[in-house]
Amino acid sequence: MSAVTSSPAERGLRIPHGLRRQASTLIVYGLILILGVYASLLSSNFLTERNIFNVLRTAAFLGTVAIGETLVIISGGIDLSVGSVIKLSVLMSAILMNGKPENIAVAVAATLAMGAVVGLINGLLITKVRMAPFIVTLGAYSILRGVAYTVTTKPVGRAAPGFLRLYDLKLGPVPLLVIFLALLLLAGIFVLRRMTFGRYICAIGGNEQVARLSGIRVDRIKIGVYVLCSTLAALTGLLYLSRSGVGDPVTGEGAELQAITAVILGGTSLFGGQGGLIGTLGGVLLMGLTNNVLVILNVSSWYQELIQGLVIVGAVALYKQKRR
């Protein structure tokens, strides 16, 4: 019977997809390595257990939002509202908790539910009203931010003492937050690779029409992705509360762009369909590390933004080179 001959493309004149997917991940971790070596040569304070775990613990904040954002972007969407969800989440949980340990459960549940509802509304507008994700979540960003600043412009509420301790809690030398991020990532990777939910996210981002014709309930999956993303943002807000102990309305400022930056640094395509969480983790770590190095070097925080901008443009330029 027939043996369809392979095209030159299949014989490797082009870099195959499989390899291309890895290239950006290799680059981002390569950059981390270079930066790490550079920093440890620069300062003896860098390669200490304390500093490394600090970098990792800080990464838990951005990491948690970025996981949700990665899934949204792989599905071919975008979520600009996560920063505002974080903001609202911090305020809400601080006010509800009000320093009382017996309120922890209610505050946490209500805050996460708030996140889920925001995601549900985003998802419904995107799928049922067929609005562009950019517009829907831009609107949500502005609305939620407005709500937060209407409630307060000064820090409000108070975390319960037990909740506040979570941030400093360690298992041996490892901060609890680092373990939390690791588990969350593993779960995310598993979902993306081995669960139909994850597979369908990739399929929808890759080609929505195909996904629909394959009998996938596209709307349901999309709504699920936005619910998950907003819930993770609300969870990030809770992490912030465990660090600062109060509901500060400036929390979460710019988090949406930070998260998107991390996702792109991780090699996930803004057009959807391709990408992954290992890359995103690389992006998060690279950003955290850059900040850490700049702090060690005593560079003003204004330069930090400038340099982060350069990093993202430079890194993506590198990925494009690899794709040729």
Next chain:
Amino acid sequence: MTNAPILEMRNISKAFGGVQALRDVSFSCRKGKVHALLGENGAGKSTLIKILAGAYRADSGEIVFKGKRHAAFSAREAMASGISIIYQELNLVQFMTVAENIFLGREPRNRLGVIDTRRMTKESAELLDQLGVRLSPSAYIGDLTVANQQMVEIAKALSQNADLIVMDEPSAILAGHELKSLFATIRSLVEQGVTIVYISHRLNEIFEIADDVTVLKDGRVVSVHPISEVSRAQLIQMMVGRPLEEIFPRAMRSRGAPVLTATDVTTERLSSPASLTLYEGEILGLAGMVGAGRTEVARALFGADALRTGKILLKDAVIRPSSPKDAVEAGLALVPEDRKTQGLFLEQSIRSNITLSSLDKLTRFGMIQRGLETETIARAQRELSIAMASPELEAQHLSGGNQQKVVLAKWLQTSPSAIIFDEPTRGVDVGAKFEIYELMRQLAERGVAILMISSDLVEILGMSDRILVMHERRIVGQLSREQASEERIIELATIGAHGETEPA
């Protein structure tokens, strides 16, 4: 083999707005046979198929499939009862693997809801084996040839235990030998009792593969016959509604001076040097399999890929097009292979599509002269007989043939001295095809040099004054109109053996 119908679509009617797409159409297929569905674009083939697929709902009529009556089909119902549709725009996710695509939406899962990757890979390999395709289940779709992607679609259909597979113009994207292997696959499927509905514009194929044929015209069934009882001419007449004696307009004049000369051209995608000369008033056919490098030659000539070595002469001037803009300014035009992504802005008006490349001519003091533009469009519409209600309509509402004419009209505004046609009649119905051939001839007679890339051998043989054949990214032979035959071209294109070649 039984002759009982596996599918009967009875008295189907469907209207969109005021337009009656289907009128009382009845269509039935015998089990284990290949049934060809013929008709021009707009005849109602896709509407009928989409009703079968559950994508549209018929206004009236019923579907009986495997003895079960359905008033209306949903997409899920159609799929579950064993109907699979392989669309022309293959429905695969590029960034996912073969196995992931085959089982998309129906992934085998274990008790915990986790995808059973091993089983998926194993079953995919078995399906591909059954089809005789050597493909790794873990290969990414984006890395495969279109032909192999089509095989993956068929494997996907088989994995759904499809009893009826509809193939919507499968040959439109395949080269000769790939088509042969598709036919082999179809025959073995039929032996296994699968029923095939085969949609195509190409009559040769239909005579080769089909058992029965139904012809649709203007939303009505005009004929249902076993293929053995109809002739080619009859089919054409039924489809187009008028007899067409001459398919290809004959060459009229001899060639003139060289217009476009490429010497030892290489680019990143074209590693071995290619040379060719294109003369005034001739149609030079560029034949070869999909992937043989024909498009790459066109891209090099047109400045879409930067030249590494070699030079290109247009008339007597050396041009080194580093961008399509340079090439257009020098007097070259390219009618691309995939008009939907490379040739047209589907969501923009026919007006802006036609005048896009020649706006400079229609502009005074930075303002587009509306009157001049309207005049230009009216002239183009007349010359090319573009069937459109208004130039303000979006290009996507035109049929394939008319879209192609719009692309052509756009280029004619730049008064090119040479035009490259990449698969000019792909996805175009018979009637419009002839019009496009006629136009190409007229252009050649006006002295325009034409390079025509085509996978359709009949077209290559019918239209070309001279034929170049490519194999594995080299030009391996040149044939004059007299020397050329189907066998000769296939031989060169598949083996790459040198024939009676003279420097091209």
